[in-house]
Amino acid sequence: MNTPGNIFLIGPMGAGKTTIGRQLARALHRRFVDSDRVIEERTGVDIPLIFELEGEAGFRRRERKVIDELTQQPDIVLATGGGAILDPDNRRHLMTRGTVVYLHTTIDQQLSRTGRDQKRPLLQTDDPRARLSELMAVREPLYREIADLVIETDGRCIKDVVREISRRLRDGPQPASAP
Template sequence: MAEKRNIFLVGPMGAGKSTIGRQLAQQLNLKFFDSDKEIERSTGVDIGWVFDLEGENSFRNREERIINELTKKRGIILATGGGSVKMRETQNLLTARGVVVYLTITIEKQLARTKYNKHRPLLQQLKVPTRDFLEELARDRDHLYKKIADITISTDKQNTKIITNRIINILTSS
């Protein structure tokens, strides 16, 4: 890429934001950040603990502050938390400071990818994620992802290398 611009990955849990983000960063020689990991780094505890202790609203405010700081950087790839788009200011930061890539995933694939993951705060209360729960999250957030996305790509049927190359091809042809 001739110019170094920020690329922000949004989408539901299990869509592959962190995995694809790391590959994009490596291929484009950019620095990779994960907003959840940055929250953990700044607090010294995992995001589930922060989420439980502070509640969702306080967690989202903390997430917004972290995303504000990260999006001020130049030439980064940022994987955001699935619920980060719930905050209007976060939406504004992402759309104003980089290219937003919405990674989509079917509920079936999301169920398979998140089945045993205990790291995600919204899933910690469930023994296993349910279709109803994930469908409710999708109804709540899908329109927000679409609203801010510059690029939308499905992560269901292709491996991360192919998806990463598709994103790079779209970015370099625009």
């Protein structure tokens, strides 16, 4: 398949950005990059510790720099952190430097996929469902605002999601259906 440019995966935690991104990069013969992993590699510590030491604002500053740099690299599949779209510069870089794919998932699916994960600082709360709902209320409009494609991931195997993304990238934009 010969899809030009970068592919940027956005969506909430638990949507499958990293897992799907790895497989998509393989299918498209691209390099896969995960912005959160790059931040961890550069700092030598994991994201929960960055949140603990620098707060969310400190993490977001690091994330902004990494997103700017990574989105300028050629022919990559990039998995972003769930909150990367909160920053206007990140949204602009993602929209103007590649194709943005929003991996949509429900709160139930997010809980199922992240329930036992202790490495998600924003979920270290007494009510993870309420926290995920709060995050989605703020982030959902931003995901949709910059997405070129919206792909549902709930209850689907990775291979099917990768096939759908690949097909839709290859086929290009589809005309809106008549009512």
